[in-house]
Amino acid sequence: MQKNLTMIRSILFFLFFAFNVQAIEFKGSFSQGGLITGKVDQNLKVTVDGKEIKVNNDGYFIFGISRNRVDPIKINIRGKIYSKDFVKKISKRKFKIQRIDGLPKRKVSPNDEDMKRIRKEGKLISIAKKENSDLSFFFQNFVRPVDGITTGVYGSQRILNGKPRRPHYGIDIAAPKGTKVKNSNSGKVLLSNNDLFFTGGTIIIDHGHGLISIYSHLEDLYVKEGDFVKRGEIIATVGSTGRSTGPHLDFRLYCRNIPVDPDLIIPKN
Ligand SMILES: [Zn+2]
Known part of the structure; x- marks a missing residue:
C-alpha cells in the first residue's frame, strides 16, 4: 500500500x-x-x-x-x-495633446465630393487592416524606416486648425523631401497608391498574422501591390503629400486592426 x-x-x-x-x-x-x-x-x-x-x-x-x-x-x-x-496588467500612459495649424481647410473639413473619395479610400485601407495572412515575418526585428527628428508621437490627441480630431496613431519622422524610405520588415505589399486624400502617397505592407505597416505622405513609390519586399529594402521617398504641413514620414503599425506604438517596436535614431 x-x-x-x-x-x-x-x-x-x-x-x-x-x-x-x-x-x-x-x-x-x-x-x-x-x-x-x-x-x-x-x-x-x-x-x-x-x-x-x-x-x-x-x-x-x-x-x-x-x-x-x-x-x-x-x-x-x-x-x-x-x-x-x-x-x-496593462500599464497606463499619458498621451500628449498636439495642435497643428495651417492645414488647408478642405483637408480638415472635407466637402461632399471629398467625403465620397474618403469613404472609398477608407474601404481600401480597412481591407488591408483586416489582413491576417500566414506570412511569418511579424516576430522578427523591425528596422527604422527613416532617420530624422520625431515630430509626432503615437496616441496624441489632435487638434487640427482648432478642431478636435481622432488621436494620431503614427509616429511622424521629419526628413528632407526625397529621403529614402526603408521597408521596416519583410512582407508583401498590400496597397501602393500615390494619391490618397489624407495620407497622400501610401504603402501598406503585410508582415503576417495581422501585423501590417503603413507609410504615408510619400513622394515616389517604388513598389506595387503584390510585390514581396525584404526588410531594409528602399520602397519610397519622403514627401509631403496628402494632409501634411511639411516633408515627413508617418509610420504606423497595426495588429489585427489595433494601432500599436511604433516607438515601442522600432529602434531609435
Ligand atoms: Zn502623422
Missing part, C-alpha cells in the same frame, strides 16, 4: 513537471499601444481575451494592446492535456 502511494506520488510529480515546464516567452511592452510577440512549444493553442489567435509552425504568435485599454489582458495557452492562464 505504502509502496503504491509512493509510486502514485512520483507519477503525479512527473506529470506536474512534464506539463508545467512548458517554455512560454513574451516579448514586448504590456502597456497601452504595446505589441506582444510570444513563443510557445509547438502544437499549443493560444487564446487572447477568449479568442484563439494564429500560432506559426515555430510556435510564434502576436497581439496588440489598444491605446485606451485599461483591463488586464487574459492569455490562455493550452494543449491536449495542458492549460495555463496568464493575466497581464
Whole structure:
C-alpha cells in the first residue's frame, strides 16, 4: 500500500513537471499601444481575451494592446492535456495633446465630393487592416524606416486648425523631401497608391498574422501591390503629400486592426 502511494506520488510529480515546464516567452511592452510577440512549444493553442489567435509552425504568435485599454489582458495557452492562464496588467500612459495649424481647410473639413473619395479610400485601407495572412515575418526585428527628428508621437490627441480630431496613431519622422524610405520588415505589399486624400502617397505592407505597416505622405513609390519586399529594402521617398504641413514620414503599425506604438517596436535614431 505504502509502496503504491509512493509510486502514485512520483507519477503525479512527473506529470506536474512534464506539463508545467512548458517554455512560454513574451516579448514586448504590456502597456497601452504595446505589441506582444510570444513563443510557445509547438502544437499549443493560444487564446487572447477568449479568442484563439494564429500560432506559426515555430510556435510564434502576436497581439496588440489598444491605446485606451485599461483591463488586464487574459492569455490562455493550452494543449491536449495542458492549460495555463496568464493575466497581464496593462500599464497606463499619458498621451500628449498636439495642435497643428495651417492645414488647408478642405483637408480638415472635407466637402461632399471629398467625403465620397474618403469613404472609398477608407474601404481600401480597412481591407488591408483586416489582413491576417500566414506570412511569418511579424516576430522578427523591425528596422527604422527613416532617420530624422520625431515630430509626432503615437496616441496624441489632435487638434487640427482648432478642431478636435481622432488621436494620431503614427509616429511622424521629419526628413528632407526625397529621403529614402526603408521597408521596416519583410512582407508583401498590400496597397501602393500615390494619391490618397489624407495620407497622400501610401504603402501598406503585410508582415503576417495581422501585423501590417503603413507609410504615408510619400513622394515616389517604388513598389506595387503584390510585390514581396525584404526588410531594409528602399520602397519610397519622403514627401509631403496628402494632409501634411511639411516633408515627413508617418509610420504606423497595426495588429489585427489595433494601432500599436511604433516607438515601442522600432529602434531609435
Ligand atoms: Zn502623422
